[in-house]
Every structure is written in structure tokens, then in C-alpha cells.
Amino acid sequence: xxxxxxxxxxxxxxxxxxxxxxxxxxxxxxxxxxxxxxxxxxxxxxxxxxxxxxxxxxxxxxxxxxxxxxxxxxxxxxxxxxxxxxxxxxxxxxxxxxxxxxxxxxxxxxxxxxxxxxxxxxxxxxxxxxxxxxxxxxxxxxxxxxxxxxxxxxxxxxxxxxxxxxxxxxxxxxxxxxxxxxxxxxxxxxxxxxxxxxxxxxxxxxxxxxxxxxxxxxxxxxxxxxxxxxxxxxxxxxxxxxxxxxxxxxxxxxxxxxxxxxxxxxxxxxxxxxxxxxxxxxxxxxxxxxxxxxxxxxxxxxxxxxxxxxxxxxxxxxxxxxxxxxxxxxxxxxxxxxxxxxxxxxxxxxxxxxxxxxxxxxxxxxxxxxxxxxxxxxxxxxxxxxxxxxxxxxxxxxxxxxxxxxxxxxxxxxxxxxxxxxxxxxxxxxxxxxxxxxxxxxxxxxxxxxxxxxxxxxxxxxxxxxxxxxxxxxxxxxxxxxxxxxxxxxxx
Amino acid sequence: xxxxxxxxxxxxxxxxxxxxxxxxxxxxxxxxxxxxxxxxxxxxxxxxxxxxxxxxxxxxxxxxxxxxxxxxxxxxxxxxxxxxxxxxxxxxxxxxxxxxxxxxxxxxxxxxxxxxxxxxxxxxxxxxxxxxxxxxxxxxxxxxxxxxxxxxxxxxxxxxxxxxxxxxxxxxxxxxxxxxxxxxxxxxxxxxxxxxxxxxxxxxxxxxxxxxxxxxxxxxxxxxxxxxxxxxxxxxxxxxxxxxxxxxxxxxxxxxxxxxxxxxxxxxxxxxxxxxxxxxxxxxxxxxxxxxxxxxxxxxxxxxxxxxxxxxxxxxxxxxxxxxxxxxxxxxxxxxxxxxxxxxxxxxxxxxxxxxxxxxxxxxxxxxxxxxxxxxxxxxxxxxxxxxxxxxxxxxxxxxxxxxxxxxxxxxxxxxxxxxxxxxxxxxxxxxxxxxxxxxxxxxxxxxxxxxxxxxxxxxxxxxxxxxxxxxxxxxxxx
Numbered sequence: 001x002x003x004x005x006x007x008x009x010x011x012x013x014x015x016x017x018x019x020x021x022x023x024x025x026x027x028x029x030x031x032x033x034x035x036x037x038x039x040x041x042x043x044x045x046x047x048x049x050x051x052x053x054x055x056x057x058x059x060x061x062x063x064x065x066x067x068x069x070x071x072x073x074x075x076x077x078x079x080x081x082x083x084x085x086x087x088x089x090x091x092x093x094x095x096x097x098x099x100x101x102x103x104x105x106x107x108x109x110x111x112x113x114x115x116x117x118x119x120x121x122x123x124x125x126x127x128x129x130x131x132x133x134x135x136x137x138x139x140x141x142x143x144x145x146x147x148x149x150x151x152x153x154x155x156x157x158x159x160x161x162x163x164x165x166x167x168x169x170x171x172x173x174x175x176x177x178x179x180x181x182x183x184x185x186x187x188x189x190x191x192x193x194x195x196x197x198x199x200x201x202x203x204x205x206x207x208x209x210x211x212x213x214x215x216x217x218x219x220x221x222x223x224x225x226x227x228x229x230x231x232x233x234x235x236x237x238x239x240x241x242x243x244x245x246x247x248x249x250x251x252x253x254x255x256x257x258x259x260x261x262x263x264x265x266x267x268x269x270x271x272x273x274x275x276x277x278x279x280x281x282x283x284x285x286x287x288x289x290x291x292x293x294x295x296x297x298x299x300x301x302x303x304x305x306x307x308x309x310x311x312x313x314x315x316x317x318x319x320x321x322x323x324x325x326x327x328x329x330x331x332x333x334x335x336x337x338x339x340x341x342x343x344x345x346x347x348x349x350x351x352x353x354x355x356x357x358x359x360x361x362x363x364x365x366x367x368x369x370x371x372x373x374x375x376x377x378x379x380x381x382x383x384x385x386x387x388x389x390x391x392x393x394x395x396x397x398x399x400x401x402x403x404x405x406x407x408x409x410x411x412x413x414x415x416x417x418x419x420x421x422x423x424x425x426x427x428x429x430x431x432x433x434x435x436x437x438x439x440x441x442x443x444x445x446x447x448x449x450x451x452x453x454x455x456x457x458x459x460x461x462x463x464x465x466x467x468x469x470x471x472x473x474x475x476x477x478x479x480x481x482x483x484x485x486x487x488x489x490x491x492x
Numbered sequence: 493x494x495x496x497x498x499x500x501x502x503x504x505x506x507x508x509x510x511x512x513x514x515x516x517x518x519x520x521x522x523x524x525x526x527x528x529x530x531x532x533x534x535x536x537x538x539x540x541x542x543x544x545x546x547x548x549x550x551x552x553x554x555x556x557x558x559x560x561x562x563x564x565x566x567x568x569x570x571x572x573x574x575x576x577x578x579x580x581x582x583x584x585x586x587x588x589x590x591x592x593x594x595x596x597x598x599x600x601x602x603x604x605x606x607x608x609x610x611x612x613x614x615x616x617x618x619x620x621x622x623x624x625x626x627x628x629x630x631x632x633x634x635x636x637x638x639x640x641x642x643x644x645x646x647x648x649x650x651x652x653x654x655x656x657x658x659x660x661x662x663x664x665x666x667x668x669x670x671x672x673x674x675x676x677x678x679x680x681x682x683x684x685x686x687x688x689x690x691x692x693x694x695x696x697x698x699x700x701x702x703x704x705x706x707x708x709x710x711x712x713x714x715x716x717x718x719x720x721x722x723x724x725x726x727x728x729x730x731x732x733x734x735x736x737x738x739x740x741x742x743x744x745x746x747x748x749x750x751x752x753x754x755x756x757x758x759x760x761x762x763x764x765x766x767x768x769x770x771x772x773x774x775x776x777x778x779x780x781x782x783x784x785x786x787x788x789x790x791x792x793x794x795x796x797x798x799x800x801x802x803x804x805x806x807x808x809x810x811x812x813x814x815x816x817x818x819x820x821x822x823x824x825x826x827x828x829x830x831x832x833x834x835x836x837x838x839x840x841x842x843x844x845x846x847x848x849x850x851x852x853x854x855x856x857x858x859x860x861x862x863x864x865x866x867x868x869x870x871x872x873x874x875x876x877x878x879x880x881x882x883x884x885x886x887x888x889x890x891x892x893x894x895x896x897x898x899x900x901x902x903x904x905x906x907x908x909x910x911x912x913x914x915x916x917x918x919x920x921x922x923x924x925x926x927x928x929x930x931x932x933x934x935x936x937x938x939x940x941x942x943x944x945x946x947x948x949x950x951x952x953x954x955x956x957x958x959x960x961x962x963x964x965x966x967x968x969x970x971x
Contacts, residue, residue, distance in 0.1 A: 069882060069886070169915065177907050180885070181888065
């Protein structure tokens with residue numbers, strides 16, 4: 001792995017950062033304002049994509065714009081893992097922006113300027129999280145992400161939204177405070193904060209100390225990663241407009257938490273130290289419990305978005321389980337699941353939002369016959385749902401197959417049982433929706449969602465299928481995941 | 493001129509105070525301009541002193557050419573230069589924003605004259621290299637502060653009286669302590685004392701002297717549980733007074749505590765540092781809990797001061813390099829955010845809103861004011877990259893390095909308490925007040941300018957924290 005100074009990671013932050021003031025300035029000219037969002041998302045995707053070849057070639061692009069505190073620079077570092085997350089988030093932001101424009105226009109949402117500005121700021125923070133090269137830089141963008149998404153959670157302005165916003169801030173900022181404690185402690189123990197493949201913490205710190213530190217990291221990052229029992233904010237935050245739930249609460253925010261935990265395991269503790277202090281097993285148990293609890297809770301939901309939220313809780317921990325098990329294949333499956341869950345869950349949310357924006361339905365029990373009125377939308381929903389449960393040839397099959405074979409490799413039979421059970425539970429909560437949607441009596445004539453909603457749905461569903469057949473077809477995602485795992489496993 | 497930089501800020505502020513009664517006869521506006529100009533000039537002089545110290549190192553200035561120990565010595569070192577710049581800069585902005593609000597109570601010229609006398613006192617305390625001289629300027633600052641607080645009339649009279657009584661107790665304690673130390677060593681000069689005290693550190697006079705000095709300054713600083721005068725004083729004083737005194741008043745006393753405790757007395761054999769650190773930790777928690785329970789915005793901010801001063805005391809007590817950098821940096825950050833928040837409440841008051849939280853609601857009508865309030869709240873909670881985050885980061889580092897995980901936890905819990913009370917304040921600022929009030933116009937231009945400058949400074953302090961700490965605060969923390 002060769003480190004090379006490059007301004008590119010810094011440039012990747014620029015489009016979203018510049019979009020925020022432009023969106024505010026053009027608040028009275030909606031066309032210009034919305035074009036700024038689209039242009040920023042496209043530019044960000046392009047700038048991240050430009051880094052893919054050099055990262056795949058084994059290079060790590062490093063950019064130090066300014067010192068953060070003495071001895072700790074604001075460090076932006078593009079490595080395969082960070083680029084994977086940044087690429088997925090940016091590309092899906094582009095799709096979501098188009099969807100958002102259609103959604104806000106269809107529902108004539110209020111305060112659209114604040115909405116798009118906060119959205120751009122959230123993506124600025126997400127790319128910062130992805131490209132952060134040390135824990136303090138990571139923390140800065142991680143907290144910014146919390147603040148930037150708050151206005152989106154309370155967007156509706158109802159008392160329910162305000163309550164959800166308070167809960168959201170209470171959970172995430174408490175997690176942030178714990179994380180800050182862990183970061184400060186790491187600085188004292190290791191004398192440094194930069195992410196290094198194989199870890200930076202010295203074994204000499206002692207097992208008990210390292211266990212406590214790991215616990216703090218899990219508590220702090222586990223809030224956004226929606227690890228049970230720290231997940232309660234996520235279903236409540238579904239009060240936000242659907243594009244927010246789709247991109248931020250299925251991709252950017254929650255994956256920032258998971259991403260952070262993977263960084264901690266792979267780049268702060270290092271896989272071998274994680275295993276030696278017993279943290280790998282503990283994290284695997286936590287992830288397994290979360291997978292089951294999330295899936296079981298999803299079975300009991302009637303509100304479609306809440307059901308999807310609990311499914312997210314469950315699916316996020318697939319990633320953690322893969323990394324916690326620690327074999328090459330399971331880690332690869334986990335890391336790749338960041339991408340596959342993102343693509344599939346966002347299309348499920350897009351479908352739910354299209355149904356809400358077009359037919360104003362949000363409960364599963366009301367969805368009888370909706371498949372006959374909106375065949376394309378619900379067809380895409382059915383396809384994405386089945387792919388998410390892990391059925392081939394969907395993209396989630398690629399990640400889940402590697403998870404299973406990796407678990408078998410380290411003979412983690414309970415983990416295999418949990419994965420299979422959760423797959424069955426996934427079929428259990430998705431199939432009834434699909435069946436009801438297509439079997440019930442049609443309550444009205446065929447009325448598909450408007451094109452701005454439909455095109456993104458088809459794009460993400462298609463991407464899910466395409467990536468399942470050829471995982472490297474778009475953005476070399478599987479190669480990035482492989483490079484990320486190979487980098488972590490390098491000996492110290 | 494360069495040789496006189498140590499005394500220049502004090503003189504400029506004092507000159508303004510003396511000229512004010514004459515100019516103030518003309519117009520209220522002239523008094524305001526003179527006050528801002530005078531404090532601004534003091535700020536420039538203090539900033540020039542800071543630059544000079546960084547270039548040439550510590551400056552010793554014998555007042556009137558009389559060398560110590562006979563004459564009074566002023567010392568300009570990185571710490572005093574940083575404090576003088578922070579205090580005079582924030583005071584200037586507070587006076588700038590006060591223009592529109594000074595109305596009721598004492599006449600405007602009197603307010604500005606008293607404010608400049610208080611500033612003279614603060615700057616004198618900071619510049620002084622002599623324990624008795626600190627007392628003189630402490631009293632100059634305190635007496636003008638009593639008058640300023642009481643000028644609100646009504647409840648402020650009672651609050652002011654309480655402030656007088658407790659403040660005088662604090663001053664007397666300090667003077668008593670200084671007297672004991674003088675009896676022990678025969679000198680009042682800080683450098684001389686620092687050299688002579690170690691030889692007599694086991695004398696009971698030394699123990700008494702340290703105890704009286706520290707408790708006296710802790711009262712003046714409003715350190716829990718000696719903060720009794722503070723909440724009422726800042727709640728009932730006129731808004732312009734709270735905007736000036738809450739950010740900088742207690743900071744000068746905190747500086748005096750840091751200077752005497754860490755650089756002069758150094759009571760290594762006594763558990764003074766630990767006591768200050770734990771009192772600070774208790775202040776963080778108690779002040780935060782009290783602030784979270786308030787329904788009056790100014791009382792909330794006053795208790796928030798108790799909590800935030802606790803952070804400063806915690807850092808001073810821990811006294812290792814990162815903790816001191818955090819404590820000193822928090823003096824600047826807290827001054828900036830507290831001035832901004834009191835100014836926001838004052839701006840609401842101009843529209844007939846507040847100070848009760850539920851009637852604050854500036855909402856969409858005053859967008860600039862509201863955004864400034866949000867940034868200040870983020871700084872208070874400690875969200876990067878606003879300044880407040882970095883002071884807490886250094887304090888956290890200091891607590892962990894000192895092997896005090898409990899105090900580290902206190903720092904973090906304090907940020908969560910700040911989240912609670914700042915959330916309540918921000919929510920009430922952000923959302924429109926209940927019906928019955930028309931759309932309010934944006935705050936007057938001087939208030940807006942001052943608020944924006946404070947807000948920019950908060951963010952700039954955060955972004956520039958690394959050079960500030962390495963160039964200024966790390967040398968200041970080296971003892």
C-alpha cells in the first residue's frame with residue numbers, strides 16, 4: 001500500500017460543501033436550487049469515481065488541509081474501504097436527489113430550501129466520514145452528520161416530528177459523547193489517532209483496558225449502527241420524509257456507524273488484537289442478537305417504513321457479524337453488504353415513498369391490491385425485497401453467500417444458524433406484503449408514480465440485479481471490498 | 493510605545509471611562525461611540541501586546557519606572573496577553589451590541605462609564621504582577637459591577653446587594669490571604685513570592701494564606717458551591733449588563749486564580765489542586781442540572797455559566813499541559829458564546845419577547861439572530877468544529893492523562909447536560925412564540941454586527957485552535 005499526497009480527497013468534499021450556500025442563495029428560484037443539488041451530487045460521484053482506479057492499484061490518496069489539534073491533522077485519506085462507502089453514498093445521493101425533487105413536488109412539501117440544504121450538508125459529512133483518515137477527523141464529520149440530519153427528521157414540523165427529533169438528538173449525541181471519550185482515550189493510549197491497517201493500539205495497554213475501550217467504541221458507534229438495544233431512535237426517525245429515510249436512515253447515517261465500527265476493528269484495534277481481547281466474539285454475539293431482534297420486530301410492524309427500519313436494524317448487523325467473525329470471506333461479505341444493503345434498501349424505501357406520494361398509503365394492511373394499481377412500483381418492490389432476503393441472483397446473495405462460507409470457515413455454526421433464520425424471517429415479513437399487494441382487489445384504476453419517482457426506483461432495482469450478476473460491473477465494488485479486506489488483513 | 497504595551501490596554505480603557513461623563517453630556521450616541529472606541533483601542537493594544545510577547549517573549553513593566561519590589565510591576569506573558577485580548581475583545585463586542593438596549597435604569601453615559609471602569613479593573617488584574625495590585629483592580633472591577641447589576645432596579649437591587657455582600661466576603665478573604673503571605677515573606681511581587689514561598693511551605697501561615705486566597709477568588713469566580721451571588725445577578729441585571737459581565741466578569745477572577753495558584757503559590761503539599769478540580773467537576777454537573785430545569789432564559793444562561801466555569805476550574809485543578817490549554821481556551825470560547833447568547837436574549841427583549849423561554853420565539857422573523865444562537869449553542873454543547881468542542885477535547889485529554897477517568901466522564905456528561913439546556917433554549921428561540929405577537933423585525937444593526945462577529949470568532953477559534961494552542965496556550969501552560 002503506497003501513500004501518495006493528493007488533493008483529490010479534499011476536492012471530493014467540495015461539491016456538497018459548495019452546494020449548501022448555493023441552495024440557500026437560490027431559495028427563491030427552485031429550478032436553479034434543485035439543479036445545484038443534482039450538479040453537486042453528480043460532481044461528487046464523479047470525483048469519488050476518479051479515485052477508484054488509483055485506489056484499486058494499491059495507492060492510498062492522502063490530503064492534509066489543516067491541523068485539527070496539535071499533532072492531529074484534519075486528515076482525508078482515500079483507501080478502498082472509504083472509497084467504497086463514499087462511492088455508494090454519492091451515487092445513491094444522485095439518484096435520491098432526482099427522487100427527492102419528484103417527491104417534494106408531488107407532496108408540495110414545505111421548507112424545500114432547508115430540506116435540500118440539509119441534505120447536501122449531510123452528504124458533505126458522509127463523504128467526510130468515509131474519507132476521514134484519523135479518528136478525530138472521523139468524529140468531526142460524524143457529529144456534523146448528526147446535526148445536519150436533525151432538520152430533516154423534524155421536517156414535517158408536527159409535534160410527533162419534534163418528539164422524534166429530540167429522541168434522535170438524545171440518542172446520537174449521547175453516542176457521540178461516548179465516542180469522544182473513546183477517541184480521547186485512544187489518543188492517550190496509542191499516542192496517535194490515524195487509521196492504520198492492522199491497528200494502532202499497543203497490546204501493552206492491557207486486556208481489561210482494551211476491553212473497556214472497545215466497549216466504549218461499541219456504545220458510541222452502536223447508536224448510529226442501530227445495534228440492539230441502542231436502535232430505538234431509528235424506527236421513530238421514520239417520521240422524516242421518505243427520501244431522508246431512504247438515503248440517510250438506510251445508507252448514510254446508519255452506515256456511518258457501521259463504517260466506524262469496522263474502522264475501529266480493522267484500523268484502530270486491528271483484527272488480531274480484536275480477537276485476542278475477546279472483542280470479536282462479543283461483537284459477533286451482539287450482532288447476532290441484533291439480527292434476530294430486528295427481523296422479529298419487523299414481523300410485527302404494520303407501518304411500512306417502520307417495517308423497513310427494523311429490517312435495516314437487522315441487515316446492518318450482517319456487516320458487523322461478518323467483520324466480527326474475522327475470516328477473509330466473512331469480512332468480505334460484511335464489507336460488500338454495505339453496498340448491497342444500501343442499493344436494495346433504498347429501492348424499497350423509494351417504492352414505499354412512491355406509494356405514499358401517489359396513493360397516500362403507508363400501512364401494510366392498506367396495501368391490498370396496490371400492486372394492480374402501481375404494477376411497476378410494486379413489481380420493483382417485490383424484486384428488491386426478494387433480493388434483500390438473499391435469494392440469487394440478487395446483489396445481497398453475493399454478500400450473504402460469502403458471509404455464510406466465511407462463517408463456515410471459522411466453524412461459527414451459531415452464526416450460520418442466525419443468518420439462515422434471519423433469511424427465513426426476511427421472507428416472512430416481505431412475502432406477505434407482496435402477496436397482499438398483488439392479490440387484493442384493486443381499489444382504483446392503474447395510476448403509476450410520476451417519472452421522477454419511477455426512474456430512480458428502476459435504476460436502483462436494476463442496479464441490485466446487475467450487481468448480483470456481475471458484482472464488479474459498476475464502480476468495481478467487489479474489487480474495492482476485496483482490496484479493503486486484503487488491506488486490513490495485512491500483518492503489522 | 494512598544495515598551496508601554498503592558499499598560500496600554502488598561503490606560504486606554506481608563507481614559508475612555510474618564511472622558512465619558514464629559515462626552516456623555518452631549519448625546520447618548522456619542523457616549524456609545526466613545527465606549528466602543530475606547531474598548532476597541534484597548535483590544536488593539538492587547539492584541540499588539542500578544543503579538544509582541546510571541547515575538548520578544550515575556551515583558552516586565554515597572555509602573556512609573558520604580559523597579560520591584562518597591563514599585564508595582566506589570567507582566568505581559570503569553571497567558572496574560574491572551575486573557576487581555578480575549579476579555580477586551582469580547583467586551584468591545586458586548587458594548588457594540590449594547591447600543592440599542594441601554595435604556596431603563598441608569599442613564600446611558602453612566603452605564604458606559606461603569607462598563608469601562610469594570611473593563612479597566614479586569615485588564616488591570618490581568619496585567620498585574622503583584623498580589624496587592626490584583627486586589628486593587630479586583631475591587632475596581634467589583635464595585636463597578638455591583639453598580640451595574642443594581643442599575644436594573646427592582647429585583648436587581650436585591651441581587652446586587654447579595655452580590656455586594658458575597659463579593660466583599662470574597663475580596664476580604666483574598667486580602668486576608670495576601671496579608672498572611674506578606675507577613676510570611678515580606679513581599680507582594682509575584683515573582684519574588686514564587687521564589688521565597690517554597691522555603692516556608694510548611695508554615696501554618698502559608699496554609700492559611702493559600703486557603704484564603706483560593707476561597708476568595710473562587711467566590712469572585714462563582715465556583716460551585718460558592719456561586720450563590722451569580723444566578724440572581726445575571727438574571728435580574730439589565731440585558732446589556734449581563735451581556736458584558738457574564739462573559740468576562742468571572743473570567744478575570746478565574747485568571748487571577750490560575751495565576752496565583754499555579755504560578756505563585758504552587759501548594760504542592762496541600763490538596764488544593766485536587767479540590768479545585770473536583771469543585772469544578774461538581775460545578776459542571778450541578779450547574780448543568782440547574783440550568784436544565786430553568787424556565788427563564790437568562791437564569792438558564794446564568795446556571796450554564798456556573799457549569800462552564802466548572803470546566804475552567806476542572807482544567808486549572810488538573811494542571812497538566814492539555815488540561816490547562818483546555819481551561820485557558822475555554823475562557824475565550826465561553827466568553828464568546830455567553831456574550832452571543834445573552835445578546836440574543838437581549839435582542840428578543842427589544843421586541844418585547846422573553847425572558848421566559850416560552851415567549852422567546854424569534855423563529856423565521858429574525859433568521860440571522862436565530863442562526864447565531866444555534867452556532868453558540870453548538871459551541872456550548874461542544875460540537876465540532878465550533879470552538880467549544882476543542883476546549884472540551886483538551887480537557888478530556890488532560891483528565892485521561894492525569895489518570896482521572898471520573899473527571900473525564902464528568903466532562904462528557906457536562907456536554908450532555910449542555911445539550912439538554914441548550915436544546916431547550918434553541919428550540920424556544922427557533923420556533924415562533926405562541927400566537928398574539930406580530931412578526932418581529934430583525935435585531936438592530938449594531939446587535940447584528942456584534943452577534944455576527946462573535947459567531948465568526950467562535951468558528952474561527954475552533955478552526956484555528958491548533959495554532960492558538962501551540963503558539964500561545966502551550967507556552968502559557970508551561971510552568
